[in-house]
Amino acid sequence: MSDRIPLPYSPKVLELFRNPKNMGRLKDANTQAMAGSLACGDMISIYLKIDDANHLIEDASFESYGCAANIAASSIMTEMIKGKSLEYTWNISWKQISNELGGLPVVKYHCGVLAVGALRRAIRTYFKEKKLPNWLPKELTPDEKHALEEEKLIEVLSKKMEKTKKPKIDLSYRSK
Amino acid sequence: MRDLIAIHGEPSREVYLDSENSGLIYPKALEEMVRTYKEVGYGNPSITHKIGWESYEVLYKSTEILSQILNTKSSELVYTHGATEANNLAILGSAKANKNDRKEILVSSIEHFSVIFPAERLQEQGYKIIKIPVNEHGFIDNEFLKTKVNGSTFLVSIAPINHEIGTIQNLKEIIDIVKEKNSKTLFHSDAADSFGRVRLNLNKLNLDLASFSSHKIYGPKGVGLLYIKEGLKIEPILHGQLSSQKLWPGVENIPAIAGFAEAAKIFDNMDKNMLLKMRDKLIESILSSTESVLLNGPKGPERSLDNVNLSFLYVEGEAIIVELSMQGIYASSGSACTSRVLEPSHVLIAIGRKYEEAHGSVLMRITPFNNEDDINYVIERIPKGVARLRSLSPIKGG
Ligand SMILES: Cc1ncc(COP(=O)(O)O)c(C=O)c1O
Numbered sequence: 001m002s003d004r005i006p007l008p009y010s011p012k013v014l015e016l017f018r019n020p021k022n023m024g025r026l027k028d029a030n031t032q033a034m035a036g037s038l039a040c041g042d043m044i045s046i047y048l049k050i051d052d053a054n055h056l057i058e059d060a061s062f063e064s065y066g067c068a069a070n071i072a073a074s075s076i077m078t079e080m081i082k083g084k085s086l087e088y089t090w091n092i093s094w095k096q097i098s099n100e101l102g103g104l105p106v107v108k109y110h111c112g113v114l115a116v117g118a119l120r121r122a123i124r125t126y127f128k129e130k131k132l133p134n135w136l137p138k139e140l141t142p143d144e145k146h147a148l149e150e151e152k153l154i155e156v157l158s159k160k161m162e163k164t165k166k167p168k169i170d171l172s173y174r175s176k
Numbered sequence: 177m178r179d180l181i182a183i184h185g186e187p188s189r190e191v192y193l194d195s196e197n198s199g200l201i202y203p204k205a206l207e208e209m210v211r212t213y214k215e216v217g218y219g220n221p222s223i224t225h226k227i228g229w230e231s232y233e234v235l236y237k238s239t240e241i242l243s244q245i246l247n248t249k250s251s252e253l254v255y256t257h258g259a260t261e262a263n264n265l266a267i268l269g270s271a272k273a274n275k276n277d278r279k280e281i282l283v284s285s286i287e288h289f290s291v292i293f294p295a296e297r298l299q300e301q302g303y304k305i306i307k308i309p310v311n312e313h314g315f316i317d318n319e320f321l322k323t324k325v326n327g328s329t330f331l332v333s334i335a336p337i338n339h340e341i342g343t344i345q346n347l348k349e350i351i352d353i354v355k356e357k358n359s360k361t362l363f364h365s366d367a368a369d370s371f372g373r374v375r376l377n378l379n380k381l382n383l384d385l386a387s388f389s390s391h392k393i394y395g396p397k398g399v400g401l402l403y404i405k406e407g408l409k410i411e412p413i414l415h416g417q418l419s420s421q422k423l424w425p426g427v428e429n430i431p432a433i434a435g436f437a438e439a440a441k442i443f444d445n446m447d448k449n450m451l452l453k454m455r456d457k458l459i460e461s462i463l464s465s466t467e468s469v470l471l472n473g474p475k476g477p478e479r480s481l482d483n484v485n486l487s488f489l490y491v492e493g494e495a496i497i498v499e500l501s502m503q504g505i506y507a508s509s510g511s512a513c514t515s516r517v518l519e520p521s522h523v524l525i526a527i528g529r530k531y532e533e534a535h536g537s538v539l540m541r542i543t544p545f546n547n548e549d550d551i552n553y554v555i556e557r558i559p560k561g562v563a564r565l566r567s568l569s570p571i572k573g574g
Contacts (some may be wrong), residue, residue: 011183017498023568034570039533041492041518063570067494067518071568077357089372154518158531175462 009068010102016072021079026061034115035147039158042066042150044074046118048081050126054160055086055133062118069101071109072113076100081119087135090123093143097109110150117147187504191550193484193540194506196339196369196435200545202394202439207246209396209435219428231430235319237421238430238437240278245444246386246403252422257431259368259389260290264421265413266364266385267294270331271303273409278330278360284308285317285526286340291333291366292522302334308334312528313474314343316350332363336370340510340523340539341473342483344374351382362408367508368392368400373480390432394544395439399432406432410502444512446544454551459484461555466562470533472524481536482537484540485510487533489523491565496538499561506553510537 016049026032026047035041043066049059052160060081062074077097081089100105120143127136140148180352212218217234219227239250246253267281283295295305304322305328305414309317325332327462332354336347351363364385367376371393379387388401404410404423405480416425462467468489473479488496493509500507510521520534529537542551 006177008177008182010177014180014183014498017495018502020568038571039530041520041531041535043570063568065490065569066492067573068498070336071495072491154531172477173471175464176467 007069007105007108009105012076012100012102013072016075016101017068020071020075021116022061022075022082023063024061025063026059026122028059030051031060031122032110033125033127035118035151036066037143037151037154038065040151040154040156042070042111042114044070044114044118046078046115048122048126050086055057057081057084057086057089062115066111066114067108069104069111072101073097074102074118077115077119079090086123086126087133090135092119105118113143113150114145119151120144120147162175181473184502187502188508189553190504191546191554192506193539193542193546193554194508195392195543196399196483196539197508198391199427199434199541199543200394201391201396201443202544204442205395205435205439208438209431212434217434219430220427221430222418224338227560232420234430235428236436238433241437242401242440245440246379246388249406252378252403252406254404255428256400256402256424257398257429259288259366259387259392260400261368262287262387262389262400263290263364264294265402265406265410266387267291267333267448268297268413269296269332269410269423269490270362270385270408272299272411272413274330274527278328279303280306280324280326280328281330282321282324282332284310284334286310286314286343286523287333287335287337288366288368290337290482291364292449295333303330310343310526313478314338314341314523315478316345316355317383317565318350321350321353322357324490325354325361329354329359329361331357333363333366334363335368336368336374336376337480337483338473338523339369340521341485341527342480343473344478344480347374348381353520354359355382371440371571372446372448373482376516378403385410390436390439393439393443396432399429401436438539443544445467448481451542451544454546454548455479455482457548457572458540458542458551458555459486462486462558466553466559470529472529472537482542483543486538486540487529488536488538488562488571489533490571491519491536493535493537495565496561499565500538500557505557505562507540508539510534543546 029047029049032047036044045063047061051058060078062078064071064074094116097112217231219231221232221235232403235477243250281295281303337344360531362384368389384405385553386403390399391397412423450548470487497509520531
């Protein structure tokens with residue numbers, strides 16, 4: 001068998017795609033971050049409301065541009081971190097997300113990576129003007145680097161492949 | 177996948193629009209196939225006994241039907257296991273028989289992979305492959321063609337209709353350009369998606385090779401044809417027990433061939449105005465009901481009568497496909513998540529679409545099995561599905 005088979009999504013992925021939890025912008029978020037890009041076909045924004053006193057996540061939400069796995073991964077991740085400490089949250093891995101979803105297909109691992117990437121970015125952003133806690137490494141972690149690599153890879157590819165001269169699009173071929 | 181299908185559920189209405197990938201068979205073609213399997217034609221057409229003669233007779237009759245529709249001689253047609261095999265035979269087989277030093281092959285940048293990949297394989301044998309650029313609607317750059325066809329050009333391969341965006345090339349003009357520059361250059365056309373959509377009078381067109389596929393015209397899967405102009409030198413690429421066909425060894429799939437001929441007859445004779453009307457209604461309705469949608473491929477008579485290809489900006493193709501699937505609408509997307517990256521369709525990139533425009537593409541093919549109610553249902557559901565996904569997106573509407 002080759003890799004070109006219908007994606008063996010778990011029922012959980014389909015369920016969360018249909019009814020995602022914690023979607024949309026969080027109005028009283030005190031940190032947010034985004035990972036991925038339009039060119040990747042994958043983009044996740046994470047919003048967190050963090051209790052400043054005890055560093056607990058009071059609320060979390062997401063927005064996602066991407067496939068069913070991307071939406072499901074973001075959704076389940078927000079559920080996994082609500083009410084949890086920042087330290088616990090920082091250490092969530094993409095594999096845990098995949099497991100919670102009943103296993104992501106191999107070609108969709110990057111959706112988990114991207115979700116974790118966005119989450120860690122949001123946590124780093126939160127601590128930007130604050131004293132770093134000792135559990136937060138100064139250097140980027142391998143998972144964060146991984147997310148960055150995914151983003152860079154596609155930037156390079158898309159720049160290479162896209163025509164330098166963009167044909168104009170006849171307006172009658174385009175809706176409002 | 178069984179529990180996945182259970183969660184997905186059985187939609188109350190189903191509209192199948194993914195015949196670009198494959199789909200339903202004409203019931204009469206299926207009947208013809210079953211009859212051949214059960215009653216007459218189930219033997220090997222190379223063997224000398226009554227059942228062999230009967231099988232040969234079915235093969236002979238089917239070939240007559242197909243050659244009449246295509247206006248060729250029966251002896252110019254070779255059956256294969258599909259258009260993929262026909263394209264491979266056309267390109268690799270003619271290169272195998274090529275004894276001179278013309279080693280340049282031109283293929284359009286929007287060809288099906290079953291043309292591009294075998295052509296690229298020939299690089300190992302010293303061939304140079306040149307991709308012909310297309311404009312924003314997928315039409316071949318004739319000026320480029322004029323400058324690139326020369327004494328070294330061995331073969332040019334351009335499909336009459338593009339499988340993804342439905343562009344109908346001006347094939348006659350293109351062939352004339354090629355043959356004028358070098359009359360010895362072979363011209364191949366992958367006509368899998370052209371049969372019945374444009375008139376292909378193979379005797380009149382100055383084509384040397386043309387590939388066809390049964391399931392693209394609602395016949396059985398796994399059978400196709402290669403037209404090889406009389407006198408053209410070509411060698412088999414498969415080797416085995418000699419069959420009734422010189423260029424293809426093995427036991428001919430007579431029941432499938434009989435079904436193929438039956439489907440060809442039906443699809444060729446069909447009044448296709450209905451398909452055209454449904455196509456335009458679908459395109460126009462979505463363009464006016466839904467914001468930020470792009471039509472990929474040309475409009476009007478230059479577009480294949482059954483092709484619809486729209487890019488929904490700010491949503492990802494696979495998400496739309498799954499969303500539509502849950503509504504009972506089956507289509508496909510140009511982007512495929514093959515590895516770590518989502519690979520946009522090479523056809524959409526060739527017409528100048530940006531990655532994000534290509535990622536949101538949805539390809540639909542209107543078939544003889546669809547009716548206006550189906551199209552109305554799709555027109556009603558697509559905007560809702562797209563709106564839901566856009567509401568999740570960080571880019572638009574969130
Ligand atoms: C243009 C084109 N060429 C070739 C093929 C391959 O045909 P087959 O499935 O018969 O091998 C297809 C089918 O998808 C096609 O659309």
